[in-house]
Amino acid sequence: MHTDSDRSVSSSNPIHRADRLGIEYCSVDQSGLGSSAVKAMVLISGILSSSTRLTQARSKWVLTKSRLAASSRASRFRSSTSPNHHGVLMRRILGLFFLSSAILSSAIGLVACELGDQPAVTSAPPPPPAVGVAPVVEREITPQMEFVGRVEAIDAVDLVARVNGFLTERSFEEGARVEAGDLLFRIEREPFEANVVARRADVERATATLTNARLQRERIEPLIERGGATRAQLDAAVAAEQEARAARDAAQAALQRAEIELSYTEIHAPFDGRIGRVSFAEGAVVGPDSGSLARLVRIDPVFVNIPVNDRTMLAVRRMREDAEFLPYVRLADDSMLEEPGRFEFFDPEVDQTTDTVRVRASFDNASEVLLPGQFVTVVAKAAQPEMAMVVPQIAVQQDQAGRLVLVVTADNEVQLARVELGARVDTDWVVTSGLQVGQHVIVEGVQKARPGMRVQPSPATLYDEG
Secondary structure, three states: OOOHHHHHHHHHOHHHHHHHHHHHHHHHHHHOOOOHHHHHHHHHHHHHHHHHHHHHHHHHHHHHHHHHHHOOOHHHHHHHOOHHHHHHHHHHHHHHHHHHHHHHHHHHHHHHHHHHHOOOOOOOOOOOOEEEEEEOEEEEEOOEEEEEEEEEEEEEEEEEOOOOEEEEEEOOOOOOEEOOOOEEEEEOOHHHHHHHHHHHHHHHHHHHHHHHHHHHHHHHHHHHHHOOOOHHHHHHHHHHHHHHHHHHHHHHHHHHHHHHHHHOOEEEOOOOEEEOOOOOOOOOEEOOOOOEEEEEEEEEEEEEEEEEOHHHHHHHHHHHHHOOEEEEEEOOOOOEOOOOOEEEEEOOOOEOOOOEEEEEEEEOOOOOOOOOOOEEEEEEEEOOOEEEEEEEHHHOEEEOOEEEEEEEOOOOEEEEEEOEEEEEEOOEEEEEEOOOOOOEEEEEOHHHOOOOOEOEEEEOOOOOOO
């Protein structure tokens, strides 16, 4: 119990009032009366009230000081003003300050008491990350290898004029398909026909001379036996006959050349194919030095030249030893030609400029889909399929040590498995070692999984069921 003297002391001393106030609040907190929010509001209200009083007292003290400084009767004011008056005012200000500090300390202690009574909150461990897995399966595949090749025409010629003359006729449409023997160009024939006539006359003249020489020889030969002619006359007749024969042969050769030149005035297709753009219009003067009149290309069948490096060449040879491989063509739109081709040529030496070996395959091209100069993808497939163990390509990772996959065990633990891979088939890799059929590899959420941790696996749909 508090005595009257205690009450007078506590009421006059702000610090004792603050301590009593804090004790009372702690008592309320321990008894369970009221809430923390109400207590905090009461304490904060006390702080604000004390702060207001302190501000008012300070303002009063400043105003008093100003008045003392402004008064011309400062000495009389000091004499009439008791020192106790200033001391009481300062004690009031300090009391309000200590009271505010005590109330704030009590509020902090009250909140600490409330927080100390609450149980500690512990966070639950996060669940294992969810990942998508796919099984390691064995399925029927067709071993294959892919190469990039360029289409090449089996036959391609530049049509040129072999004689000089005016181009009088063009017998085709540019880009049309022509057959072997079709007339393509005609050069003026008249000068060459006239030359043939002249050379034919020379042959006739030489033939007549030869006939005369032969008759002369035949007349002299019987006279030699009767002494009517000398041996010298017979020798001259034989020589004249031989000379006439030689002249006739030369005339015949000239006639033949004239006929050949006449034939050069007509240009025919040497083989079946498709003809390109014409370089000269009708009426132009053309000749051997004029260049190509047009280009004729045979595009059915066609060749595809495939440059391969040494390593790939060895792989191809080994694959051909194990099974028969046929080449297929994949076009730019990923469509495949239905009919396979056939390998026809393997270069016996390596090209030193490109360090590659040239392989040639031929393909039927009746639809004329393949054009010379075109780049295509050649897929070499085995004639017979085989069974192999495969994993999805997205499950395979690679580091400095090689290729690897993340395997999920029966107790949902992640394990690292090193694998050796074979050929790539569609969206899968052929696995030659490192895995077993039935194991599950991570294909989705790989970045969230680490070897040794546990995960929540769920099937990932990568294969068509059935």
